Amino acid sequence: MKKWKKILVSTAAVLGVATLATACGNKKSDSSGGSKTVVSMYMPGDKPKNYADMIKRANKEIQTKYPNIELSMKFIGWGEYNQKYNVMVTSGDPYDLAFTQNYVANAGKGVYADMTDLAKKYAKEAYDKVDPAYWKGVTVNGKIYGFPINANVFAINGITFNKYYLDKYNIDISKVDSYQSLEPAFAKFHKENPGVATFAIGQGYKVSPRAMEFPLGNGLPFAVDSSGKNKKVFNAYDTPEVKKDLETLHQYYLKGYIPKDAATSSTQYNLNENTWFSRQETQGPFDYGDTALINAAGGKKMITKPITDPYKSQAQAQVAIWAISKTSKHKKEAMQVLNMLNSDKKLLNNIVWGLEGQQWNFTDKAKGKIKTTKKYQPGYFIGGWMMGNNDLLYTQDTITQKQIDQRKENIKDAKESAALGFSPDTTKLKTEITNLSNVMSKYLDILNTGTADPEPTIKKMDAELKTAGYDKVQAELQKQYDEFLKNK
Template identity: 55%
Template structure:
């Protein structure tokens, strides 16, 4: 579940729930004695956990059952500092063993991360076999693997979420919503009934839905490719009929007061648990068990949701949370063995994600892996499942039913792969143009996507500047690379 899909750091810190969407924190480096052991360091974004010492004693005891000479030491860096500090580490060549990967494709192509392809087969074959095959397609860079993915939401789907407190209070029927356009009546009805609450929670960083299209360079750059494979041309999303239709709807909502007047610059946090909003866009995946994660983040308050885009297994989801080994690491073998342990040992993953048994959680049905959280469970006592390890090895809350688990597995099995899965463009030939394009987008992207500006004339101005910035050159190179990718499949 990701608020506005604004970027990994923002998505991770927007809301906290008790399942895959739960926000994880880092940990203290205090992992006990390292005498006689190979200490494997792992950098993660987040703050130190309150129960870190006890947690690491359990984790290392489990690791050492299989690898007696290894000790894991986790080093946290706050979410706000992680990207910048980690990039400094990469640029300076500071050695580390494992780290939550940033700028995965670019860093891999620059040689910052170790090639894991053979290491995985030698030292983490079991963990490899338990990961959905789509991940291994999606994380390859130039045919090699440089990051071990977290087996979790291999696909995500975009949802229109409504505040259930208000749909009930004002008797607003949202059962027929399947798109932005079909939500207009609900927006109008709510705005008429209650002028004190924001109808549509949109702020700076929001991106309008482009169902069926994937951004090979992130949604900050105006390039998309059809996920179904029916259209094989690299396109400008702002010229697509589906995008312009959604932008026109958003602009209409803005003009009618359904979207905040300062949306293009606002950093307001419309927290899920607060009743400061009526509608919003969220994403979820199979390990969120329908609305379970959203309800957890909302503190149990009611909500209603509708899927507004068909899901695909795509590259961006497979690369959402990965761990890389530094090319300069002196313990590559041991680092891979740690990843194998985390991703295959149930006691390790459940201790890291749920906390200490008896303090943060307890079994309600041990035979079936059902648990409930205790008063001691909070954001400072566990890591986020979405960025820790194989989610199929996690115990589930006793509120998650067998039917939901079956639905999860069937959805993962039946969701198609995007035609672009595994397409990771090389950026070396158009760095200058990308910088120029980024500068143009910084002027227009929030104005357009929040509905603030009239989309047609604003896009025309933007497109003229994009052409000068080198959009055609980048498009042509991306097209060539994508054609080569398709030919090799």
């Protein structure tokens, strides 16, 4: 479940750069006098409170297949991960495994180990279990540089409502299917409770067009049509759809539905609290509707209404990717760890659900049905969306076989975006992209939160984009996209 803001965002104790450099892939003697290869695995988030027991069980399971490997997870707080990760990458740190950021750009720079053959040689069991759409999505210049987490290969963005307030004020959301259709619900709630955020958005929020992909990420304006009907690379902010959505949000902002400081705010509207009426969330088939959100909120009820179309997209294929440093001394062992995390049910579930006997127990082991305990709380497990093949996860006994069968059918039937597999080569465009990013940084938050009047703001932004090199980048992207579609 990937969200506008991560559910569990906090600042954990952060490792210094010197620590990063010395912690990667050491040799460790075991009690029998032998030697084990320590595979270091860097990831964003807080260290679980039950980490000692969790990693002990994990290594016991890993060593049933790979006796010489010992896994060591290294946690860096969400707020500092990107910065620390960039230091690791640019310094050539010989880490073994790391949760990637800016995957395509970094892969193009050659900082990751080439997994094209490694994955098939040392992790074939896991490789074969991954939806082919993922391998299309992580292929850069014909090669694979990261191992994707097989999870929500397609997703929708939707507006999630706090059921507590829906019930309290008897608010009808049956007709919600777009930003525009939110008006009646927003108006009623805001009148009843103006002190609570009607639409809880803030800095970093992006409007979601119904069927668009952003080949350079949604921090830049370049977009393509997911349906493939339009084969042009265009400025999303110049389309009637996005302009209409931004105008709608601007009206909501003026009416007080959106927090006044949204463009600069980093306020956390925690799922389990009543500080919000609605928010935007991303959901896929493994979320079983609102089940994943409700679990993350400790049982708090929510209802989500989709506002985008489901596609197996480039963006979804790159939600969670693990890479091996090009300078790692233990590429084989790192690949074998990925193999286990993406093929071994016992290993994965005792990380994602917490520990059997503590955070959960089987209700039907043969069917992989479990029931969580009171000890299943944030801080005692690691999100499945970033850890391993979600098809291996046990399901709560409240999830029916019908839901599971529907999930599988939905994945099978989901359409692939026309841009799935399109990873542009921006080597010749670095200066222009930097300049364009600087322009967009001035406008993204004020436009997407509804703070600014979109018509004059977009006109001003477009003029600055043109000066910064928009036309050159657009032409090169169009050339590459035409070639991509031709050879697809």
